[in-house]
Amino acid sequence: MSQATQSRGAVHARLLLALVVISAASLILAVSARQVQRKTFHNAPASAAQAHNPFSDSKDAAKAGAHLYALNCSACHGPRAQGNGDIPGLLGQSTQSASPGELFWYLTTGEPDKGMPAWNSLSSDDRWRLVTFLKTFPPGAPIPSGPGSPSPAMEAAMRAWPAPNPPFTDFRYEHPGAIRKITLADLPPPYATHSAGNGPQIVPRPNDAWPQAPPGFVVELYATGLHNPRLIRAAPNGDVFVAESEPGDVKVFRGFTPAGKPELVEIFASGMHLPYGINFYPPGPDPQYVYIGTTDAVLRFPYRNGDTKARGPAERLASLPGGGNHWTRDIAFTPDGRKMLVSVGSASNVDDPDTTPRETNRADILEFNPDGTGMRVYAYGLRNGGSGIAFDPLTGELWCSVNERDALGDDLVPDYITHVVPGGFYGWPWFYLSGSLQDPRHAGKHPELKSKVITPDVLLQPHNASLQLTFYEGAQFPAEYRGDIFASQHGSWNRSVRTGYDLIRIPLHHSGHSTGEYQEFVTGFVLPDGMVWGRPVGITVAADGSLLMSDDASESLWRIRYAKK
Ligand code: HEC
Structure with missing residues (x-):
């Protein structure tokens, strides 16, 4: 219990500043939009703001609220x-600009339908204590944990939970080498189970925990002490x-030093x-620029092979729609170098772009000229493909890794990886x-689009949070791996x-095409009690043919190497 409690504080200590910046930025947008439309907090009725908090300014109520928060809210809101x-x-501007009465009403x-439960199961006093906590808690301060933190009891609870319904699976059954295949025929109807709030509780890696790979492969810790490492991409020079x-x-x-550590950082x-997406232009051995996809713009820096510092200032080539959820933007260049593709996830879970202006040019892959001009939509209806796009060197086809929607139940909707058809x-x-x-939240809309929906190539476990993908072009792994896709799965929150x-x-299979199957390759980041110590984000092939993977929970880089027998 105490380990979990302490580590939650320690591991998240540095996230806050950046998150305040993110929420401030997105909320400036949200707030100004709200002013224009004269909307209240989440459409609260005007009377909500009148309600009086019986505990305002009570330190005891704030402390009790913190405990209620740890028990009921932290699994989802962190x-x-x-x-x-x-x-x-919840400590950023959006919630802070709501009145106590509106917050009470919202709780x-x-x-x-958007994944935020109604909390009328808590007494009205407890809901006011939560409001007091949210309104008075200083961002960055450690939130005292509630009683009953997981550990042996949680582990037993995990074991007692019913086994998954194949082909669906969960961390208790995931292991290196397992092959999975999900088809449309396997899907349950919407709302077969309720929408879970089960975000990861991050703990430091216990000494006896290590990523597990199939026989013949070894996993080594390449670098530690990073700060929120996300996308990772090898330059042409390695x-x-x-x-x-x-x-x-x-x-x-x-x-790699003889000890397997970086020679230079x-x-x-x-x-x-x-910043998230990184790519090199023009394609080929002698790039002249590094392109960076930040959440609201494409930037590029002049670059020559071997540079370890930008040799000039960033040029801002194009603005991208930012704010809301799904802030990652990956970048890929067509193999002929004529076009740049940028993937931009939706701002929301499933808001209708017809009536939601902030969804314009989102849930799309956008195409530009490499100088940032000539934007058009390359492919659409990809909820969040912002975390991983790449061209298959064999076929020249673009592939994308997509996070599908939430709040329809445990086994809906599968995330997916697919080749992307232009248009x-x-x-x-x-x-x-x-x-x-x-x-079901858009029943009856757009019948004319029915026949246009493309079924993706590879359905993944629902809520997996599939992020970066790469094609294995190295020579170190056995020949059967050549040309295969490796993809990082950040892990679920919306699943029991x-x-x-x-x-x-x-x-x-050296064909550039998938049969719909995928294989679990490196696992072991979730402990038996459900606590999480590692979360894969980025994946790339190093010059020697090993894989390098970023992990933003242990904030490290892992190397997966084939060790010949
Ligand atoms: C099952 C996951 C889950 C749990 C548990 C949960 N929330 Fe939420 N909450 C959400 C989601 C998802 C949203 C965003 C809804 C939307 O899209 O507007 C949200 C939104 C909110 C917001 C509005 C934030 C904003 O920026 O507009 C507040 C305030 C909030 N939750 C408070 C709480 C409190 C307090 C608790 C504990 C009593 C709690 N939530 C528990 C999922 C959860």
Whole structure:
């Protein structure tokens, strides 16, 4: 119990500043939009603001509220109320600009269809204590944990939970080498189970925990002490670029010492707003620029092979729609170098772009000229494909890793990885995975689009949070791996029992095409009691043919190497 409690404080200590910046930025937008439309907090009735908090300014109530928070809210909103995946943080401007009465009203009614439960199961005094806590708690201070933190009891509870219904699985059954295949015929109807709030509780890696890979492969710790490492991409000369998104920098890692550590680490550029995507232009051995996808712009720096510091200031080539959820933007260049593709996730879970202006040009892959001009939509209806796009070197086809929607139940909707057809429509928000599967929250809309919905190539476990993908072009792994896709799975929150938190492989059988199967490749980041110590984000192939993977929970880089027998 105490270990979990302490570690939650320690591990998240540095997230807050950046999250305040993110929420401030997105909330300036939200607030100004709200002023224009004269809307209240989540459409609270005007009378809500009149309600009086019986505990305002009571320190005891705030403390009790913190305990209630740890018990009821932290699993979704994060142990420091910093937010979690799609779920907003609560100590930023949005919640702070709401009146106590509006917050009370919101806790009481919730927004179940968006994943926020109604808390009328708590007494009205307890709801006011929560409001007092939210209104008086200083951002960054450690939130005292509630009683009953998980450990042996939680482990037993995890074991007691019913086994998953194959082909669905969860962390208790995920292991290196397991092959999975999900088809449309396997899907339950919407709302077969309720929408879970099960965000990860991050703990430090216990001494006996280590990532597990199939026989013949070894996993080594390449670098530690990073700060929110996200996308990772090898440059043509073999240097490895890593986006540290929250501090806003990009670092370069070079080589392997005999002990398997980097020979050099430098900050290439800093001061960016949530950098994520990284790519090199023009394609080929002699790039002239590094492109960076920040959450609201495409930037580029002049670059020559071997540079470890930007040799000039950033040029801002194009603005991107920012704010809301899904802030990652990946970048890829067509193999002929003529076009740049940028993937931009939706701002919301399933808001209708027809009536929600902030969804314009989101849930899309956007195409530009490499100088940032000539924007058009390349493919659409990809809810959040912002975390991973790449061209298959064999076929020249673009592939994308997509986070599908939440709040329809444990086994809906599968995330997916697919090749992307130019002009293609992938369903969001009105349909999911097929024209015959309409989102119940948009029933009856857009019948004319039914026949256009493309079913993705590889369905993954629902809520996996599939992020970066890469094609294995190295020579170190056995020949059967050549050309296969590796993809990082950040792990679920909207599922009763966790899934994801692993690295998967999609075998393409040297054909450039998938049969729909994927294989769990590196697992072991979730402990038996459900606590999480590692979360894969980025994946790239190093010059020697090993894989390098970033992990933003232990804030490290892992190397996966084939050790010949
Ligand atoms: C099952 C996950 C889950 C749990 C548990 C949960 N929330 Fe939420 N909450 C959400 C989601 C998802 C949203 C965003 C809804 C939307 O899209 O508007 C949200 C939104 C909010 C907001 C509005 C934030 C904003 O920026 O507008 C507040 C305030 C809030 N929750 C408070 C709480 C409190 C207090 C608790 C504990 C009593 C709690 N939540 C528990 C999922 C959860």
